Structures are given as C-alpha cells and as structure tokens.
Amino acid sequence: MSRNFQTLPVVDLSDLEAEDPAARQAVADALGRAAREVGFLYVTGHGLDPHLTDALKAAAMRFFAQPIERKMDFYIGRSTNHSGYVPEGEEVFVEGKIDRKEAYDTGLDCPGGDGRAPMLGANLWPDDADFKAAVGAYYVAVAGLARRLFGGFALALGLPQDHFEAHLTAPPSQLRMIHYPFDPDAAADQQGIGAHTDYEFFTLLQGTAPGLEVLNGEGQWIDAPPIPGAFVVNIGDMLEAWTNGVFTATSHRVRKVAEERYSFPFFATCDYWTVVEPHPAFVSADRPARYPRLVSGEHLFAQTVKTFAYLKARRAAQGDAGPAFGRAEAPAR
Numbered sequence: 001m002s003r004n005f006q007t008l009p010v011v012d013l014s015d016l017e018a019e020d021p022a023a024r025q026a027v028a029d030a031l032g033r034a035a036r037e038v039g040f041l042y043v044t045g046h047g048l049d050p051h052l053t054d055a056l057k058a059a060a061m062r063f064f065a066q067p068i069e070r071k072m073d074f075y076i077g078r079s080t081n082h083s084g085y086v087p088e089g090e091e092v093f094v095e096g097k098i099d100r101k102e103a104y105d106t107g108l109d110c111p112g113g114d115g116r117a118p119m120l121g122a123n124l125w126p127d128d129a130d131f132k133a134a135v136g137a138y139y140v141a142v143a144g145l146a147r148r149l150f151g152g153f154a155l156a157l158g159l160p161q162d163h164f165e166a167h168l169t170a171p172p173s174q175l176r177m178i179h180y181p182f183d184p185d186a187a188a189d190q191q192g193i194g195a196h197t198d199y200e201f202f203t204l205l206q207g208t209a210p211g212l213e214v215l216n217g218e219g220q221w222i223d224a225p226p227i228p229g230a231f232v233v234n235i236g237d238m239l240e241a242w243t244n245g246v247f248t249a250t251s252h253r254v255r256k257v258a259e260e261r262y263s264f265p266f267f268a269t270c271d272y273w274t275v276v277e278p279h280p281a282f283v284s285a286d287r288p289a290r291y292p293r294l295v296s297g298e299h300l301f302a303q304t305v306k307t308f309a310y311l312k313a314r315r316a317a318q319g320d321a322g323p324a325f326g327r328a329e330a331p332a333r
Helices: 020-035 050-064 068-074 129-156 237-242 296-307 309-318
Strands: 010-013 040-044 084-086 100-104 174-180 195-198 202-207 214-215 221-223 230-235 252-254 261-269
Touching: 010 020, 020 040, 020 129, 050 100, 050 129, 050 174, 050 261, 068 202, 129 174, 129 202, 237 296, 261 296, 296 309
Parallel strands: 010 040
Antiparallel strands: 040 230, 084 100, 100 174, 174 261, 195 252, 202 230, 202 261, 214 221, 214 252
C-alpha cells in the first residue's frame, strides 16, 4: 500500500443506495480504497441541496462580522453542551500555538438532554432566528449524509450496510462554522490550524477557499482545494481504531490563508456510549489488536477538555477529577 499520493481521490456516491447490490458495492469499494490508501477523499453525487450550504455560509458571515463584544454574548463557556462562539485563542492544538481562527460550534440539539452525557443537550443559539434555521437545516441534512457514509464504509469493510445503525440513535456529532480571517501582517509560520487528526469516526467538510493541506507518506503537504459542490471526507481516529488500522486517519492542517476563508466541518461520530475497539474481523495472529478499548463519547470529551480553555478552567475549579458538565450516567442495560 502506497500513501505517497499527490492528489485526493474523488468518489461519486450516486449509486450508494441503488437497488443493484453490485452498484452499491462498487461505490463502497472506491470509498474503501481511499480510506485505506489516503485517509482523505472528495465525495460528489451526495444529493445535498446547495441552497443549504449557501444559507449556512450567509449565516456564518453575518455572525462573524459582528463586534467581538457581541459575539462573546454567546461564548461557548456559557453553554451546557459545548456549543457557542469560540474566540481566537480559546482552543490550542499544538505546543501552545494559537490558531488564527474563530468558530461557532453546534451539536445535536437536544433540549432536555442536558446531564445524560457531556456534549448532549440544548444548543446555545444567537438571538437570530435565521441563523438557527439555516444551521439547523444544514445539520439535519449533513447528518443524513453521514449516516449514508457509515453504510458505505461498512460495505467497504465487508460488513452489512446497516452495521453502524444501532450506534447512531443520538450521536454527539458536531458542526463547526470556522472563520479564518486574512491577515497580511501575520507571521509567515502562522497557521490557520495546526497539524492534527480528527478525534471522531470521520469528517465531512465544505470550505470556501484553499488552505487545507494533507500530509502524505513522504512527509509532503498536499493541497486539498475545494471542489465546487463536493465534500472533503477524512477518516478520524475512532474509525482507524475500530478497523485496527485498516482505515487511516491522516494528519492535516490549514496553512496561513491567502484570502478570507470559511470552513464547515461536520465531525461524524457514534452514540456517546459506543464501545470502540478493533473489530474481530480485523484482528488476527498476523495483525494483533493495535488500539486500546475506549468509549466513543468519553474519548471525544476527554480530547475536547485538553483543547478548550473554558473546559480546563471548569475542571480546575472543580478539582482535576471533577466533571466539566456534570457527571454522565451510562444508560441501563
């Protein structure tokens, strides 16, 4: 297997739900090759209404154009489910460096769900009905696309297409609206976001301008510019672990942008209490289990706590062992 790619593969999803099993499998096989050999791909033929993306972008531009004092009225640190405005400097990924970006985070909007588990509850919304409507509609649509991709990846692994369905009842998948402002005076090594892999199962991304780069097997950073109408999809840490390394979570970053950029990643994951460990189908004497057992939501939340300043402060105030959102209770079995 060679990962010395120079471009990202493109997969047309049009036949992923075709009546002909061979047509569905052909799409799944293409998804599988990309997930094994690159860990990144573009998907077309997804059927998402482009007007939803246009409305999302308009809502993001309107929100981020406001004064910082107004945006901080909806600061993520005021939320009960890790939603809201994320100012520059709030999250740090690499060696204490501050990324040159701001964001607005939303999740599965579950009024009354607070306390079931961290990151499940009612979203903190701005007092802008159009913003809530545009973001909510896009979230529902992209979550449906993510469910289809879970089925495609299952087929690619030789499993039933509905294999993941039992773990997709109320997943804490997150939609981020990210704004990378153009700053001609920024330092040459100032990145939009530092090199990292994503925590979840996979990510669906649309962006408005170049800037995303993917690390290949030769240590080269490869441009992944937006393709009109397409999504970028990348494998996350949990799907790599679940497949025992058959699928690859590839490091990526956003370089110093040459123009203002908006990015809309949807981090697709499974239900909070889903156990993630190498599936028996991918473990053998020649390929022993390489990843420890973990609980999906606990892993996601633990990584989030390490990144966000407000969560670090909550944890410190409550004692290192204290829960940042209240203690999660596992559902009765």
